[in-house]
Amino acid sequence: xxxxxAHCEVRLxxxxxxxxxxxxxxxxVGCTGILSLLSDRIDAEVMDAAGPQLKVISNFxxxxxxxxxxAARQRGIAVGNTPDxxxxxxxxxxxxxxxxVARRMKEAAHDARNGKWMTWEPLGWIGHDLHGKTVGIVGxxxxxxxxxxxxHGGWQMSVLYTSRRAKPEVxxxxxxxxxxxxxxxEQADIVSLHVPLTEQTRHLIGANELELMKPSAIxxxxxRGEIIDQEALTEALREKQIFGAGLDVTTPxxxxxxxxxxxxxxxxxxxxxxxxxxxxxxxxxxxAAENILAGIEGKPLPWxxx
Ligand code: DGY
Numbered sequence: 001x002x003x004x005x006a007h008c009e010v011r012l013x014x015x016x017x018x019x020x021x022x023x024x025x026x027x028x029v030g031c032t033g034i035l036s037l038l039s040d041r042i043d044a045e046v047m048d049a050a051g052p053q054l055k056v057i058s059n060f061x062x063x064x065x066x067x068x069x070x071a072a073r074q075r076g077i078a079v080g081n082t083p084d085x086x087x088x089x090x091x092x093x094x095x096x097x098x099x100x101v102a103r104r105m106k107e108a109a110h111d112a113r114n115g116k117w118m119t120w121e122p123l124g125w126i127g128h129d130l131h132g133k134t135v136g137i138v139g140x141x142x143x144x145x146x147x148x149x150x151x152h153g154g155w156q157m158s159v160l161y162t163s164r165r166a167k168p169e170v171x172x173x174x175x176x177x178x179x180x181x182x183x184x185x186e187q188a189d190i191v192s193l194h195v196p197l198t199e200q201t202r203h204l205i206g207a208n209e210l211e212l213m214k215p216s217a218i219x220x221x222x223x224r225g226e227i228i229d230q231e232a233l234t235e236a237l238r239e240k241q242i243f244g245a246g247l248d249v250t251t252p253x254x255x256x257x258x259x260x261x262x263x264x265x266x267x268x269x270x271x272x273x274x275x276x277x278x279x280x281x282x283x284x285x286x287x288a289a290e291n292i293l294a295g296i297e298g299k300p301l302p303w304x305x306x
Pocket of ligand 1: 038060061062063064088218223272273274275
């Protein structure tokens, strides 16, 4: 805010919740730049409501599925995001979820709190080791690679991955192997999702894919909720078709408090906190502001979307 206010007039949507559609359409009228959150749908209607002077849309996130990039391109509006600075924070959450599910932390903490911790039980709350197992990274981009590095370096896990392109550097560093999604699902003990949400990746993991996974496998999602068919996942977890799931993202967000996934002991749900560290969020704010300022001045954005 300080950075922007020093250079331009700033119109701020106040309050803890996203603007309603009406408030958004009203609020952008006459703006040269829009700084959006991932909860704001910025489509052609919003761009046209803003007016022909709109030069830049800067998303306070690395993911930008909330923005109609094609519509922006057609109108000559630059679109920016905040890559790199949240990679470590998000990879940490992916690993934390994998560990928490593997070691049944939700059940164990709940039982401790609710008087079910009677003694040290030789057979109580038995989970799975991660050490020496196999991680399957679906989408070996920045966050996927950072997650794989943690699990390979820290837990000596073998790494399988899917990617649009081969990653010789990653293959060499992590002894990783590019495989098909089916092979990854069949062989991985942890399946961690890191693809952006597009028409091609929506419901990439559905009933058929969950069926391919081992009964002992864990699914981790720190990308976007819509990558998973959540109904199919709920069923698979209920039937113990897979061991568990750790979700930092859901459909919708927030996931309603009465959603059945919350009641499953083998499912941990976080409120989309992948990038929620002081360092990451401050750096995201800096990048989002710098993108806006560059766009308003008609300069190339420092962090344009692909
Ligand atoms: C992003 O930047 O896309 C993340 O989902 C925010 O945590």
